[in-house]
Amino acid sequence: MDKLKQAYERMGLPENASKEEVEQRFSILARQARSRKQRQSSSDPESAEDSFAEISSAYRLILGLDDQRTVDQFTEKEYGKYKKFAGAAEKTDHFFHYYKFHLLGGILVIALLIYGIQIYLNYQAEQERLANLPPIDLSVMFIGDFGNQESDELEIAENALLAQFPEWKRTAVMITYLPTLPEGQTDFVLQQKAVITLMTEKPDAFIMDRSAFAWLSSQGVLRNLDAEAAGLFQPHLPPDSAMKAKAAEDTAEHIYGIDLSSSPLAQKLPLKSNNEFIYGLRTGGNNDAKALHFITNYIKPE
Template sequence: MDDLKQAYKTMGLEEFAPREEVEKRYTTLMKRERSRASSSAEGGSDFAQVTEAYRLILAYEDQKYKQAFNEQEYGKYKSMAGQAQKLDHFWRYYKFHTIGAIALIALIIYGIVSYVDHREHQKYLASLPPIDLDVSFMGLFMEQEESTLDDVNAAMLKSFPDWKRMQSNIIFVPGEDGNQYAYLQKAFVTVATEKPDIYIMDRFMFEWLGQQDILMKLEDIPELSEAAGSELGQKLKTQASPEEAVYGMDLTESQLFEDLPLMKDDLIVGIRVDAERPEKAIQFIKQYVDTNP
């Protein structure tokens, strides 16, 4: 403190004069020094002392400002003010580094959890019996309230005591909707990438799928030829075959319609031309054809 008082005295100022006066006084003394630049060395030595005093006063002012700022910002933390200040400074200078590190850690954790979940799901699938039939519902189909695809699979499976497992999915496509094109795009991608054994369709999707040349002719199958020749057989003209042929079986009046816990209007069943399990697909259709009134 004595050094500070001496600094004000050296500059010819009252103790603790305002910073503006300090700046103004130093500017005045500096101009005087320049005007006598050719004077004796003693004058230069005196100005060096003035400069040192000026720097000491500014350092004091800066420290006073910092203390006032810290008191305003961190005074509410009382005994923890020092730690709060350090934390604030750390966050101010390393905010983006910290956010990046947290994001990276979160990404790593997410990757690990996803990998573990995937492995567990694969173990679960490996523990299941082989799939007897893979079914894809396409069209205006929705699960009823509180029902799931597991319920749908169980409802179909009960008609086949020798089967252990059925798999199904629903591709919702409304018959008339402003966004129908988007739904059809999804259906097209699904048809191109997934290969179920049978499709269960409403009438709109039966006609649409028929144009994709992916349905098997049913009238050529001995077990289904009789039903194909009846009113149950649903005919189409396709791009590959301009002559009408039976590609679907109408099971709207069959037990299947009653069994399925789905919201639905029509049930037309067709077999995918490259089905992995065509024999069981035929058995499925034959089973429900025989339940028609």
């Protein structure tokens, strides 16, 4: 404290002087020191320098103490209530103040890691479940205005198909919504989504409404059924049920679908689109035997 007392004496101020008084006094003394330096520059330059250095040192010491008092007052106000734990509380508060973004980033990384692990475990569990299931006898895509692809709808449709073929162990159903009359940006997006689905999914057969049939046949997705309509299907094929169309790369009309809307078995399916139920096979499919067995059963009268 002796040094502090000497600093106030050097600046000609009482020890209870305010910060503003210290600032004003330093400005006055600094100007005086510079003036003396200019007058003594030739006779005693070192004395002038020492005088200014003493004033600056006293000024810094006083302001340092004032800043420390401010910090001490703030610390007492904020952490005094913790008493003997005030130091630990202050350190903890400073830690969270300076590293809060690091902590938040760490928490986010941990959350993402847990989320990723959960997704991986769910994927592994699903793969294990699928591996334990019997092979798929027939995969069918409902495409058109058949509603949303909800898990309960898929399960209901799969069970309905399976019930009609007791000899089968498992069927797979996909539902792809396709607008009946595409209009506007939303319908265009839905149609593009259907295109992507057709590129990634490979069903054995399609069940369509008329709008979807017209679109799929023009895209060359459906297999030509001319031979089956004249042979395998012919004994039970209802009049006018053979659906003809032209593919993009074939100018001649061919049978690409069979209209089974009036079929008793079709009426038992839980998914319908305006009571339209058109069956077709995928071009390049490798499960034709069961796909043809399916349609043969549907065109037969109960």
